[in-house]
Amino acid sequence: MGGHRQSFRKLESGFAIIVLAMATACAGTPSQPPPSAPAPETTASPASAPPGMVWIAGGEFTMGASANDSEARPDEFPAHRVRVDGFWMDETEVTNAQFRAFVDATGYVTMAEKAPDWEELKKQVPPGTPKPSADKLVAASLVFVGTKGPVGLEDLSQWWAWTPGADWRHPEGPGSSIDGKDDHPVVHVSWDDAVAYAKWAGKRLPTEAEWEYASRGGLDGKRYAWGDEPVTEARANTWQGAFPYSNTAEDGFKTTSPVRAFVANGYGLFGTAGNVWEWCSDWYRPDAYMAYASGVAANPTGPESSHDPDDPTAPKHVVRGGSFLCHASYCASYRPAARMRNTPDTAMQHTGFRCVVSREAWEKHTAAGPELVGTDVATAVAPSCCQKIPSRFQTTARSGRESKRSSQSPQSR
Numbered sequence: 226m227g228g229h230r231q232s233f234r235k236l237e238s239g240f241a242i243i244v245l246a247m248a249t250a251c252a253g254t255p256s257q258p259p260p261s262a263p264a265p266e267t268t269a270s271p272a273s274a275p276p277g278m279v280w281i282a283g284g285e286f287t288m289g290a291s292a293n294d295s296e297a298r299p300d301e302f303p304a305h306r307v308r309v310d311g312f313w314m315d316e317t318e319v320t321n322a323q324f325r326a327f328v329d330a331t332g333y334v335t336m337a338e339k340a341p342d343w344e345e346l347k348k349q350v351p352p353g354t355p356k357p358s359a360d361k362l363v364a365a366s367l368v369f370v371g372t373k374g375p376v377g378l379e380d381l382s383q384w385w386a387w388t389p390g391a392d393w394r395h396p397e398g399p400g401s402s403i404d405g406k407d408d409h410p411v412v413h414v415s416w417d418d419a420v421a422y423a424k425w426a427g428k429r430l431p432t433e434a435e436w437e438y439a440s441r442g443g444l445d446g447k448r449y450a451w452g453d454e455p456v457t458e459a460r461a462n463t464w465q466g467a468f469p470y471s472n473t474a475e476d477g478f479k480t481t482s483p484v485r486a487f488v489a490n491g492y493g494l495f496g497t498a499g500n501v502w503e504w505c506s507d508w509y510r511p512d513a514y515m516a517y518a519s520g521v522a523a524n525p526t527g528p529e530s531s532h533d534p535d536d537p538t539a540p541k542h543v544v545r546g547g548s549f550l551c552h553a554s555y556c557a558s559y560r561p562a563a564r565m566r567n568t569p570d571t572a573m574q575h576t577g578f579r580c581v582v583s584r585e586a587w588e589k590h591t592a593a594g595p596e597l598v599g600t601d602v603a604t605a606v607a608p609s610c611c612q613k614i615p616s617r618f619q620t621t622a623r624s625g626r627e628s629k630r631s632s633q634s635p636q637s638r
């Protein structure tokens with residue numbers, strides 16, 4: 226486990242130098258709540274459901290790993306009590322079809338489709354890091370390429386390739402496409418991209434607490450979303466075989482699967498375990514749970530800022546749920562308690578997202594929706610924390626870059 230974690234960190238820090246797009250430096254986003262608060266809102270599902278969303282009734286649960294979970298990593302402790310209010314959550318990961326609707330409506334261009342700006346990038350790499358060569362500072366994303374045989378699992382750059390032309394329409398790079406994959410999760414979306422989509426849709430990213438509560442599906446204290454039995458090819462889209470060189474795909478999928486290809490959890494949510502990682506709103510810190518060691522945390526939104534001891538210059542947001550690359554020998558991140566992280570501007574082949582929305586926010590959105598869409602897209606979509614964002618928005622539909630793109634596929638475990 227420690228090794229897995231180290232590996233991921235190494236990937237992140239290694240790629241921080243070569244890869245990552247523009248730093249968005251969203252300073253101090255979420256605020257830390259008091260250690261305990263009023264009882265959660267547990268009312269039944271509101272009558273008019275947002276399309277494709279399920280009502281997650283509020284409640285209290287144990288967040289984090291059980292002491293007897295041999296697959297748990299240190300950042301999953303201490304387990305602590307958390308209450309969350311009820312919310313709507315997307316039944317599935319956001320699909321290619323859904324993301325296309327957003328792009329068609331707004332002309333949004335994802336970060337993977339834009340060349341990194343070195344002036345921004347250098348703010349999040351160690352001081353003195355040399356400027357990457359011009360052939361590295363191009364629009365690109367991280368594609369999983371595997372290895373030819375067994376390798377040490379410490380250096381993730383062995384199986385991830387910075388691939389010009391890889392983006393959400395070309396998940397494996399130039400020459401690949403999402404034809405026939407409307408119902409697959411969108412990938413190669415950065416945290417900023419996911420936030421932009423969510424704002425357009427009148428929703429938001431889930432907090433880590435909301436995500437873990439929902440992904441447990443009511444099975445509090447269990448190791449997996451389905452109980453304590455180990456993962457099988459029928460449970461979730463993960464990796465069968467030997468990572469990272471032999472993917473036997475007994476579950477039917479070497480990369481992404483349709484979002485409803487595997488059984489839903491107890492709350493009717495598909496794909497919280499595996500398929501693609503899902504961005505959360507929280508900043509990542511390995512010691513984030515220390516703030517909640519006693520009492521009951523009510524609707525926690527995570528730490529004020531990010532800190533990754535192994536890569537301290539690059540703030541990171543949490544991702545959850547693991548992906549089609551997860552294998553018990555390597556990361557086992559299809560466990561609801563598992564936490565991982567990445568910088569807000571990083572896109573990868575195995576990372577997507579799903580959204581949530583409170584009842585109140587949805588009612589407000591549906592009341593104001595028609596005026597919102599199609600007027601001032603940049604203002605409506607730009608994350609409020611990131612004032613540099615508007616320049617990324619284009620009012621013309623499509624980027625025109627599609628024909629230039631190609632490549633293979635990204636991700637880490």
Ligand SMILES: [Ca+2]
Nearest residue numbers: 462463476478
């Ligand atoms: Ca699989």
Ligand SMILES: [Ca+2]
Nearest residue numbers: 496497499501
């Ligand atoms: Ca997932």
